[in-house]
Amino acid sequence: MHTFFDILQILLIPLASPLITGVIKKLKAKFQNRRGASVFQPYRDLWKLFHKDEVISQDASWIFRLAPCIVFAVTLAVGAIIPLIDLATFAAPAGDLLTVIYISAIGTFFLALAGLDTGSAFGGFGSSREMTVSALAEGGLLFSFLVLALVAGSANLFSIADSILTTGNFYLQPIVLAGIGFFIVLLAENGRFPFDNPATHLELTMIHEAMLLEYSGRRLALMEWAAANKLFVFMTLGANLFFPWGLMHTFSPGALAAAVVIFLLKIAALCLAIAFIESTIAKFRFFRLPDILFVSFTLNIVAIGLIK
Amino acid sequence: MTEQTADSIIPAGHQAETHGQLTVFSVHPAELETVVLHLYRERQLPLLMITATDERVEGRGFRIWYIFGIPGENRFVAPFLCLDGTVEFPSLAPAMHEAWAYERRIQTFFGLRAVGHPHPLPLILHENWPADCYPLRKDFGWRTRPESAQGEPYPFQKVAGEGIYEIPVGPVHAGIIEPGHFRFSVAGEEVVHLEPRLGYTHKGSEKLFEELPLPDKIRLSEKISGDSSFSHCLAFCQALEALAGTSVFDRARYLRVIYAELERLANHLGDLGAIMVDAGFNFGGAQCSRLREMIMQINEILTKSRFLRGVCAIGGVTKEIASEAAARLTSDLLRIKEDFSGVMEVAGSSASLLNRLITTGEVPMEIAREHGVVGIAAKAHGIASDARRDYPYAAYDRLFFPTAFAQARGDVYDRFMARATEVPDSITIILTALSAMPPGEIKPPSPSFSFRKNAQALGIVEGWRGNIVYFVRTDEKGEISRVAVRDPSFLNWTVLGYAATGDIVPDFPLINKSFNLSYSGNDL
Numbered sequence: 020m021h022t023f024f025d026i027l028q029i030l031l032i033p034l035a036s037p038l039i040t041g042v043i044k045k046l047k048a049k050f051q052n053r054r055g056a057s058v059f060q061p062y063r064d065l066w067k068l069f070h071k072d073e074v075i076s077q078d079a080s081w082i083f084r085l086a087p088c089i090v091f092a093v094t095l096a097v098g099a100i101i102p103l104i105d106l107a108t109f110a111a112p113a114g115d116l117l118t119v120i121y122i123s124a125i126g127t128f129f130l131a132l133a134g135l136d137t138g139s140a141f142g143g144f145g146s147s148r149e150m151t152v153s154a155l156a157e158g159g160l161l162f163s164f165l166v167l168a169l170v171a172g173s174a175n176l177f178s179i180a181d182s183i184l185t186t187g188n189f190y191l192q193p194i195v196l197a198g199i200g201f202f203i204v205l206l207a208e209n210g211r212f213p214f215d216n217p218a219t220h221l222e223l224t225m226i227h228e229a230m231l232l233e234y235s236g237r238r239l240a241l242m243e244w245a246a247a248n249k250l251f252v253f254m255t256l257g258a259n260l261f262f263p264w265g266l267m268h269t270f271s272p273g274a275l276a277a278a279v280v281i282f283l284l285k286i287a288a289l290c291l292a293i294a295f296i297e298s299t300i301a302k303f304r305f306f307r308l309p310d311i312l313f314v315s316f317t318l319n320i321v322a323i324g325l326i327k
Numbered sequence: 328m329t330e331q332t333a334d335s336i337i338p339a340g341h342q343a344e345t346h347g348q349l350t351v352f353s354v355h356p357a358e359l360e361t362v363v364l365h366l367y368r369e370r371q372l373p374l375l376m377i378t379a380t381d382e383r384v385e386g387r388g389f390r391i392w393y394i395f396g397i398p399g400e401n402r403f404v405a406p407f408l409c410l411d412g413t414v415e416f417p418s419l420a421p422a423m424h425e426a427w428a429y430e431r432r433i434q435t436f437f438g439l440r441a442v443g444h445p446h447p448l449p450l451i452l453h454e455n456w457p458a459d460c461y462p463l464r465k466d467f468g469w470r471t472r473p474e475s476a477q478g479e480p481y482p483f484q485k486v487a488g489e490g491i492y493e494i495p496v497g498p499v500h501a502g503i504i505e506p507g508h509f510r511f512s513v514a515g516e517e518v519v520h521l522e523p524r525l526g527y528t529h530k531g532s533e534k535l536f537e538e539l540p541l542p543d544k545i546r547l548s549e550k551i552s553g554d555s556s557f558s559h560c561l562a563f564c565q566a567l568e569a570l571a572g573t574s575v576f577d578r579a580r581y582l583r584v585i586y587a588e589l590e591r592l593a594n595h596l597g598d599l600g601a602i603m604v605d606a607g608f609n610f611g612g613a614q615c616s617r618l619r620e621m622i623m624q625i626n627e628i629l630t631k632s633r634f635l636r637g638v639c640a641i642g643g644v645t646k647e648i649a650s651e652a653a654a655r656l657t658s659d660l661l662r663i664k665e666d667f668s669g670v671m672e673v674a675g676s677s678a679s680l681l682n683r684l685i686t687t688g689e690v691p692m693e694i695a696r697e698h699g700v701v702g703i704a705a706k707a708h709g710i711a712s713d714a715r716r717d718y719p720y721a722a723y724d725r726l727f728f729p730t731a732f733a734q735a736r737g738d739v740y741d742r743f744m745a746r747a748t749e750v751p752d753s754i755t756i757i758l759t760a761l762s763a764m765p766p767g768e769i770k771p772p773s774p775s776f777s778f779r780k781n782a783q784a785l786g787i788v789e790g791w792r793g794n795i796v797y798f799v800r801t802d803e804k805g806e807i808s809r810v811a812v813r814d815p816s817f818l819n820w821t822v823l824g825y826a827a828t829g830d831i832v833p834d835f836p837l838i839n840k841s842f843n844l845s846y847s848g849n850d851l
Contacts, residue, residue, distance in 0.1 A: 051613035140494040144832070213679065216607045220502035221836040224605075232501065300679040302607030305516060305833045307682075 024105045024270075032098030032255070036247035037061035039254065039290065046294035061247065065240050073236030076137040086133035087234070087241035093126035094248035101252060102180045102259045104278045105267050114176040116164040119256070120157070123208075126245070127153050134230030141222045145229025152214060152226065152308060156207040159200050159315030166197035166322045167260055176256075180263035193322035198261035200322065202292075203315035205253040209246070212296050213303040213311065224302075251286075258285035336370060336397070336404050338362055347569040348718075349785050351392070354406045356417055359393075362406050366395050367423055373398065373712065374699055375787065375796045377429035378811035379437045381465045385803055389439055391416055392811075394785065394798060398717035403785050410439065418444035425699035428821055436463040436533075451526040451850055454478030462534055469531070469538045486512035486520045494832070498527045505846035509835075516831040521824040529850040536810035541776075544807070548797070549636050552814055552848035557590045557635040558790035559797075559848075563810070564641050565720055566786030566799040570778040571641065573771065579643035580722040581764040586635050586644065587721065588753040588760075591791040593622040595746040595753070596667070598843050602743050603674060605837045606683040614670040618663055625659060628652070643770035653761050664754045671747055684740035688826040688838030695737055698821045702793020704842060707741035714789035726759050739841040780805040792816060792844065814848030 041058035048055025075084065100114040127149065134146035168174050170190045171182035183194065207214045210227035219225060222232060231242050259266060265281025267274045303311070337343045343352040354362045366372045372395040380390045388411035395404050408416055418441035419426040430441040431450040438461035441447060449456070457476040461467060483493075491514050498506035506527040512520040532551060536544055548563035549556040561583060568575060575583075600615025623633045630638045630646040638646050648656065674680055690700075695708050705712040715723045735741075778801045786797040793815030802808040819842055826838050 047609065051610050052617070053613055140496070144494075212607060218609075219605075219607075221605060222501040223496065223835050224833040224837075297607075298609050299677075300608070301603075301677065301683050303679065304683060305831055 021109075025109050028103055028105065028108045028110050029095070029099045031103055032248050032251050033095060033244070036251040037065060037244070039251050039286065040247045042287070043290050043294050043297075046290055047298050050294055050298035061243075065244055068235075068240035068243065069237055071236040073238060075238075076139075076233055079137050079233070082129070082132050083136040083233070084238070086129045086136075087238040087245070089129045090126045090133075091241045091245040091248070093122055093129075094245045094252060097122050098248055098252050098255075100176070101255055102177050102263070102266060103255060104275070104282055105270075106177055106181055107267075107269065108177075111175070111177040116168060116174050116176055116179070119176065120160055120164065123249070123252075124153075124157075126249070127208075130230055130242075133234075137233045139233060141225070141229045141232050144223075145226055145232070148226045148305070149230060152207050152312070155309050155312040156204045156315070159204040159312055159319060160208070162316060162319035162323070163197040163201040163204065164260075166193050166200075166319055166326065169323060169326050170194065176260060180259055180266055181268075183260070184263050184266065190326060193325040194261055196318045196322035196325070198257065200315040200318035201257055201261060203311060203318075205250075205257055206293070206296070207308070207312060207315075209250045209253060211250075211293055213300060214308055216302050254286055254289045258282065258289060336366065336372075338365070346779065346782050347784060348401060349394075349403045349405060349569070349783060351405045351407055351783065353409060356408055356410075359406070359408060359417055360419060360422060363393050363419055364422055366393075366404065366406070372396060372404070373717075374423070374425050375403065375785070375794070376798055376811060376813045377426055377433070378798055378809075378813075379433045379439060379463075380800050380809045380811075381437060381463065382802075382808075384465055388412065389414070389437060391433065391439070392783075392798065393419075394796070396718060396787070401718045403718075403787075405783075405785075414438060415440045415442050417442055418447075420444050420446075424697040425818070428817065435461075437461055438464060448481070451529050453526055454480060462531060467534075469534050481524060483510045483524070484512075484520060484522050488514075490514050491519060507846050511827075511832065511835075513832055516833065518827045518830055518832060518835065521827040521835075523820060523823055525820065525846055526850050528847045530847075532851045533810060533812060536812075537808060541807075544810070545640070546637075548812075549634075549639075551812055551851065552790075552816070552845040553634060554594055554845070555590065555790040555792065555795065555814075555848070557586050557639055558788045558795050559812075559814075560636075560639040561587060561721070562786040562788040562790075562795045562797045563799070564639050564786065565788065566784045566797045567641050567776070567778070569784035569786070570782055570799060570801060571776040572779070573642045573776065575721075576643050576768045576770070577722075577765050578767040579769040581760045582644045582646070582648060582769060583639065583721040584723060584726065584760045585648065585757050585764075586630070586638055586646075587788065588757045589622060589626055589629075590635055592663075592750060592753045592757075593619050593626065594791040595750050596622060598840070599743065599746055599750075601843070602684070602739070602837065602840050603680065605840045606680055608674065608677060608680040608683075611670055611674045611677075611680070614666070618667055618670070621659065621663055625656060629656070640770055641776060643768070645770060647769055648761075648764075653764075657758060657761060660754045660757060664751055667750055681740065683834075683837065684743055685738060686736070687739040687834050688830055688841060690737040690822050690826045692735070692737065694822055694825045699818050700793075700822055701818055702790070702815045703742050703745050704737075704819045704822065705793065706745040708737040709735050712793070714787050714794040718787050720788065722760065722763075725763070726756055728756075739837055742841040778805045778807065790815060793819065812848075812851060814845055814851075816844035816846075816849045819844050820849055 041061045045055045045058050097119055100110045131146040131149050134142035167179045171179040173179060210217055215226040234242055265278050267278040337352050341352040343350050375396050376394045378392050382390055388409055391408040392405050410416055416439055418430055420430055430444055433439055434441055434447060435449040435452050455475045457473045460473050491512055494511040496509040498508045508524040510522045511518055535547055539547060549560045551559045596615050596619035600612045604612030626635055627633045629648060638644055692708055701712050716728055780801060780803050783800040788795045796813040798811040799807060800809040823842060827835050
């Protein structure tokens with residue numbers, strides 16, 4: 020049984036992530052009175068891209084060719100060491116919060132390098148904007164995790180979830196504040212509204228997409244898939260660290276069913292929140308983005324102050 | 328009274344010739360500046376077009392026409408230069424900035440030299456076009472394919488300084504839009520300078536107008552700028568009707584108003600939606616594109632063409648709106664009006680949307696005036712420029728006409744609101760026209776027309792972007808020898824660079840969309 024959960028721990032994120040983006044797109048369509056594509060459309064898109072020819076710029080170096088694999092591998096690695104359903108998984112000892120933050124940073128680093136690599140004007144724009152946003156988001160991310168680490172007295176994500184499950188009610192205020200701070204970072208790190216518009220075709224406004232403009236075929240598919248993984252990873256972190264109720268301690272069919280259902284509900288709520296934001300507000304001007312990220316940072320500082 | 332005013336515009340000692348609404352008189356190159364600047368500065372007449380004709384075959388040399396409108400009197404006045412034995416004419420660009428681009432175009436296409444022009448580079452044709460080849464001259468065959476030339480690369484304006492770098496954007500874009508090149512000079516994200524370079528959709532349309540048979544000429548006018556098919560065709564037909572002396576049936580006049588306003592509605596709704604999508608306000612974007620689609624389907628039901636092609640004809644229109652169709656149109660429009668006001672209520676109360684629109688892409692008032700912007704871009708400045716009121720055509724003189732939208736900042740928000748105000752106004756105009764429309768015929772039976780010889784006429788229509796001007800000239804056999812087209816985009820493109828300056832690069836697509844200019848209509 021444990022082998023099954025261990026395999027699930029590794030494969031759940033990459034297998035389910037396209038569905039998550041599909042669900043968000045569907046919900047957005049519903050909010051806008053449209054019918055929208057099927058929730059399985061992202062799988063079909065990936066399938067299509069994997070079967071397409073690829074064009075690679077003559078000026079591209081090994082960084083451009085290798086970056087999609089690195090970025091994708093990073094999301095796989097991070098996805099494997101975060102609490103998903105089972106707290107007693109083999110991956111638990113590796114799930115350190117600093118490990119998660121800085122392994123993710125490797126992905127961002129290579130993504131930005133790949134954007135610069137071909138020397139196109141838009142790639143440079145995208146990389147410069149991505150680094151601006153992610154440098155400002157890092158503080159919010161680190162401090163929101165720090166709130167949890169201080170509450171739990173541990174930097175291990177599984178211990179944090181475990182500890183909040185048992186003692187969380189005493190620290191509800193700081194955890195909720197840090198959760199909001201984390202959600203803002205989630206939007207920033209994944210290029211969602213109000214930071215970036217994942218649906219735009221306007222090359223001058225893009226952040227994440229601008230770095231991918233030169234990619235096509237298989238490598239584009241890997242990049243898109245990695246982006247979906249990253250979003251799912253962040254949603255899972257938000258759902259299972261700040262609100263860990265439902266996570267399975269020891270295996271029993273009832274606990275498993277409850278864990279799965281509650282996890283799905285939490286993820287669905289986050290999808291709903293993202294779709295709602297993207298349907299109701301406009302994207303912010305680029306220079307207003309730091310303000311929102313400072314809000315995230317401030318919320319986390321306040322949360323730390325509230326811990327007794 | 329009207330006669331008197333028009334005549335007082337013509338300087339003493341000039342023989343004026345009037346055909347219909349257009350009065351022309353010849354001026355000497357030496358007095359050109361005085362005469363034209365008198366009309367432009369003292370009389371404050373709007374310049375509609377400067378264009379040239381090649382009449383060397385008839386022994387009259389080249390002519391350059393400076394066409395002004397007299398708003399309120401529905402008349403036009405055009406001093407013209409005769410260049411016999413010379414290819415040089417005095418440039419008015421230093422004194423009248425609006426002349427800048429027109430003169431460059433005349434230089435490029437007729438090989439006439441604007442003496443004293445501050446920036447006499449070719450316009451529209453690129454460096455691969457041979458320097459001594461002038462396609463609108465009569466001795467240039469329309470099928471000629473000149474060898475590709477290796478000219479000097481276009482000298483874009485250079486901005487020097489620490490940290491300034493250039494970004495070339497286009498002519499191939501990430502979205503499905505028309506091709507144009509934009510050269511940004513930026514400091515970080517801030518745009519220091521922007522120079523658009525167009526001409527990628529040049530098709531030789533003006534030359535084709537001289538060659539095609541009449542029915543094809545009319546079809547061609549519908550293709551000058553596809554989103555303004557009806558308005559372009561109407562402006563062309565009006566010029567032809569003036570030349571042929573054809574009068575238009577009353578019912579057709581009202582139908583022309585209805586179709587023209589349907590075209591305006593479809594495009595305004597589409598633009599409002601596109602502006603909201605570009606700002607990332609998806610709800611408004613989805614709703615407005617739904618409403619636009621409703622209008623397009625109404626167009627298709629009424630005329631079998633979503634873009635109202637093949638509807639306008641000399642002397643009338645080809646498609647009737649029967650009484651059942653009229654009743655259905657009325658109820659559809661009332662529903663669209665209600666839906667639209669609901670959408671705008673939501674949009675108007677979205678702080679994040681307004682924050683993106685307000686103060687973005689401001690054009691200084693002086694720049695707008697000096698460049699002679701028209702239509703939506705002018706209304707956003709509170710400049711009352713509307714051919715429907717200034718030179719009433721079709722049945723606009725008999726219809727309720729709402730007051731112009733007045734704002735003064737000239738930013739994206741004002742251009743957005745100028746459109747949003749015109750949507751319910753257009754619906755009101757259509758509803759009034761539907762109820763006031765008299766019964767009767769809509770199109771003259773015989774399709775044969777004879778045009779006055781050696782004459783010229785003007786057609787002007789307020790398209791949804793701004794006024795569309797057609798100048799048509801006939802030769803001594805009464806054949807059409809020149810069709811000059813001025814799409815509103817030709818003027819409004821000149822201020823786009825100013826609108827983007829001082830804004831940040833990620834806001835440029837939004838600014839560009841708030842103008843939504845035609846590349847095809849500019850490049851011809």
